[in-house]
Amino acid sequence: MIARRPWTTRTALALLAALLPGGPAWAGSAAQPGQTVGLPVGAQLPVGFYFVNLSSFGVRDTRPLDSESNVNLPTFAWATPWTIADARLQFFVTQPVVASSGRGAPYQSGVGQPLLAAQLAWDLGNDLGFSYLFGGYLPIETRFLTQSASITQRFAVSYTGNGWNLTANLLHGIFIDDRSPTGTLYPDYLNLDLTATRKLGQWQVGAVAFGSTDLPTGVGSDRPQGQIAVGGLVGYNFGPVNLQAYLTRDVVERNYGRRETRGWLRAIVPLYQDKGEVEPNRTLVTRRQGE
Known part of the structure; x- marks a missing residue:
């Protein structure tokens, strides 16, 4: 697995509402939903050092x-x-960079919250793996993004046998301060990223989905956000570099201001690996299982 898994706002759009004239101070989570789909985040990585970049572009049908x-x-x-x-x-260390435009307004861009995290990953045998990640998002001053520091923990399980990647990753976020300096409410949140893909030679194809929800805050004026999105993924192993692309579309949304279509592109670059642990002819960065 190469994480998210990790980042800065449920979507940048979740906070754009706060910038609109007369708009309410809506919330945003620290981890972008869908950022870990396609990766066997419950499995152990081969010993090594990796660079991973996930870039996504989304359009929400606001009016x-x-x-x-x-x-x-x-x-x-x-x-x-x-x-x-x-x-x-x-x-894992992640430094997000975000640009966004709400309802045709001029684009804003800036750095998001850095993530520092440690993970324990167990090989359970029979191609099953389980991992637990614990980390934190550091505070920032980029006003159109989530600013408050938060704790993140993630629970993932993966099956990587017979060319499959069947993974579920549950992300739980807890904010240190529940209000931004400008009064935006930050509810704790749950995200769930799901992957079901199959390796076909150098190719990887399959289905992905993710969901997210704000947790109750007890604030009467709160407008909790949530979404469910589904899509498809294709990947190819070019040798030292693995590429993945996936396209997702909201099928359910709550308080986001209509549904979003988002395209994603991920590059996985092993900078160093213990070759004795790497699965031969891999499409994903996965560890060779014991014989």
């Missing part, structure tokens, strides 16, 4: 003009040779 956002999540991942309680210790 009278569409709202747009571009999110980039460059991540460095280090899969160490060390173990704790039989789990591989892995570290």
